[in-house]
Amino acid sequence: MSYEFEFGEVFAYWPELVAGAAHTLVLSTLAMAIGMVVAVLGALAKTSGPAWLRWLVDAYIELIRNTPFLIQIFVIFFGLPSIGLRLEPDSAALLALVVNVGAYGIEIIRAGIESIDGGQIEAGKSLGMKPLQIFRYVVLKPAIQAIYPSLTSQFILLMLNSSVCSAIAASELTAAAGDIQSRNFRSFEVYLVVTGIYFILSCLLWGAFAGIEHAFLRRPSRR
Structure with a gap:
């Protein structure tokens, strides 16, 4: 059995692929x-909040980290309407x-906060630095x-996980691929191209993050 690849039938829809990739980046950036903001507030609550608030934050973390992302999307998109809150696919995603x-x-930000040695803060106070300066x-x-490496990894994972949002017809790259496949029936070619696009997006983001780290977050060299 022979199979003839027809990538031309995929690239004919390149405006939709570009738009889908752009929507993926916008959705991922907004979500991140x-x-x-949610993470900073949660980390502050967990490190310095009252016991009942720390318990709520821990419960939220464990619930999300131990359930599938697809189920979380379905609960929001299909479950919330039952209590009168209906969201559009993009808003639900x-x-x-x-x-x-x-x-x-x-958890990432909490680890960053707790990584700061208290002695450094005390040293800043002893030098007469103001709280904002400290x-x-x-x-x-x-x-x-x-925490920068962990945050950048989390952003890449978020961008890749956004593909799951196609399950509720949100506007992003995988949903665009599904629309193209339904018209040309070239499933292998479509999803092979989309795989390459996700790979390119990931590499570009890794490069951008590495450049930011090199420019602004380099640790001073020791001699």
């Missing part, structure tokens, strides 16, 4: 930005991604340096 990345981000020069950069 909002999710980091964004909410699901935020809820998911927020749970992982809390946060900016003593806490912020070392904490970001500690």
